[in-house]
Amino acid sequence: MAITEIAPGIHYVGVNDRTTTRFEGLWSLPQGVSYNAYLVTGEKTALIDTVEEAFGSRLEANIREVIGDRKLDYLVINHMEPDHSSSITALRRLYPDLQIVSNAKALQMVEGFYGIAGPTLEVREGDTLDLGGKHLTFHLIPMVHWPETMVTWCAGEQTLFTGDALGCFGALDGGITDSEIDPERYWDEMRRYYACIVGKYGAPVQKALQKLAALPVRTACPTHGPVWQQQLGRVIDLYDRMSRYEGEPGVVIAYASMYGNTEQLAERLAREIAAEGVRDIRVYNLSYADPSVVLRDVFRFDTLLVGGPTYNAGLFPPVAELLDKLAARCIPQRRFGWFGSFTWAGASVRLLGEFAQKMKWETLCEPVEMKQGFSGKMHDACRTLARSAAEGLRDKA
Ligand code: FEO
Secondary structure: OOOOEEEOOEEEOOEEEOOOOEEOOOEEOOOOEEEOOEEEEOOOEEEEOOOOHHHHHHHHHHHHHHHOOOOOOEEEOOOOOHHHHOOHHHHHHHOOOOEEEEOHHHHHHHHHHHOOOOOEEEOOOOOEEEOOOOEEEEEEOOOOOOOOOEEEEEHHHOEEEEEOOOOOOOOOOOOOEHHHOOOHHHHHHHHHHHHHHHHHHHHHHHHHHHHHOOOOOOEEEEOOOOEEOOOHHHHHHHHHHHHOOOOEEEEEEEEOOOOOHHHHHHHHHHHHHHHOOOOOEEEEEOOOOOHHHHHHHHHHEEEEEEEEEEEOOEEOHHHHHHHHHHHHOOOOOOEEEEEEEEOOOOOHHHHHHHHHHHHOOEEOOOOEEEEOOOOHHHHHHHHHHHHHHHOOOOOOO
16 A cells, blocks of 8 residues: 555645745745645546646656556546646646546636646536546535535545645645644644635535535545544534634734834733633734734634724724725624724724624624823723623633
């Protein structure tokens, strides 16, 4: 048995990326990321997805380690985003007869991105490809998180190739399946991946989870992160809760501050909330915090306090950027409180209130608005907001 076999006749042939600093040019990768590809071997051979093209030669070496000089018959494309598809051209050079298998939307993208029109095999919902001893069945899960996304099901091995669904950030440090790793280090990276990459598409993820629930799955093979077997129930539960935008009891305080006055409001609020008995509190200075980490925790916790100074008669830019990211993800519910400051004419607090209205979020109580510097005069207002935030959380925390 090859060292990368994860189920009979199914090998992991993916790669780790520990050098890219911004995934999609946006999101930090402090623990790297893996681009997962899988090789299914029957009488014929099929590769499920490829890897980012900078790592294409490693993918080829991994394939050759499993099948030697045998030819690669099929490339199944579950997802066309280039972190998974950009090695297609190189693979076609290596295996000129390679037949590309996917749905109509994906095949159009293969031509659009790489100028490859054939040979291809278009599949529809429920179609099965016979590899001789292994059968692959295709199920469409559009908008998780692109329109062409689908999963591939190997019934004989009860293995589901899930594309980005059930994926997470974090390179694989040797272990591939969850029995070979400490899964604890991946949960936060899964939340961060979901919030940043898939977060807008909660409804399609819910549809996909319901559709796939009928399939008996022993092994789930996503395009990023570990292969899930023992922990599969927990992974599905996490994706289910995140795609329902269901927050755990806890408070995120996200603020920005020009000269430290709004910051003192944030610090006071955090202390008051802790004094109310809430244990899960995360405080982020938006001028310095990693936006992906803030998003991760907004997805994780059910209560959000946002604060910032008035700047050019509007929101301070780091605060406005956070609100843009939250609105883009269409988060339907959060318990929301807000606070802010001004020197001669306030706008920040009013605009944060308008944001809450636009999002149709539950608001906690009157906001805390401060003119000029922080002093003990603000304590009562902070306590009122803190108590409102803590209300109902304390017993659950
Ligand atoms: Fe990992 Fe949507 O690409």
